[in-house]
Amino acid sequence: MFTGIIQAIGEIRAVEAIGGDARLRIGVGDLSLDRVALGDSIAVNGVCLTVIEFAADEFAADVSQETLQLTTLGHAAAGSRVNLEPSLTLATPLGGHLVSGHVDGVGEVAFLAPDARSTRIDFAMPEVLARYVAKKGSIAIDGTSLTVNEVGERKFSVNLVPHTLERTIMRRYEPGTRVNLEVDLVARYLERLNQV
Structure with missing residues (x-):
């Protein structure tokens, strides 16, 4: 779950096609990944993605074929700017509204x-x-x-x-x-x- 309060603007650094799906590498801009672990969720332009790799200034996530077809991530390209928000915790203020990260x-x-x-x-x-x-x-x-x-x-x-x-x-x-x-x-x- 997310709050809809964007924490940083990131940039897609690479899009790799993998068997009909895609793997995105995303630079995180001002977003700190200090508390991020493998398997955590980060919303990318409102799409809930699972962190499969991360470094100090970027993370990678796999995007399924369905998500590519039903969201704007299907047109993502290196250099695209994206809104980023890590998933909420019990300590996160709910400044916006509850957002699932499941695009309609x-x-x-x-x-x-x-x-x-x-x-x-x-x-x-x-x-x-x-x-x-x-x-x-x-x-x-x-x-x-x-x-x-x-x-x-x-x-x-x-x-x-x-x-x-x-x-x-x-x-x-x-x-x-x-x-x-x-x-x-x-x-x-x-x-x-x-x-x-």
Whole structure:
């Protein structure tokens, strides 16, 4: 589990194809790996990955074919910047919302504009996710916990304060940028309860 509070911006250093899957080597930027052990989880653009190797300034993780197909990691390349967050512990403040690292779909930046000191971003989302996205609800975009400001049939908008833009890859977004989306866990479980 994660909080959706990005701890560092990393960089993909290498992508190695292995039998239909991929192995990523990721430089961790300012993220300390002092407390990381083999088998720990780190969210990379909101995708929960398992650490299989690590050094002082990088780690490696295997990415399954399904994850490559269902997330933006399928288009990852050396030099790509990524949001990083290690998994939460009992001592981690829950500053965002509970994020599982299991991406629900891929959205796309539709529009960006200044909004006072913030930046408004509109996202197109898959129709299947629309029922889980509510005004003033939570959503994780590339692993970043954000509040939904407005929601339409197949789109929603958020506002990013300067701190969020500075500390995440969102400052690089432009129309057409594809992003990983994870809907609020509570919304997902409520729908499942209604089906039973």
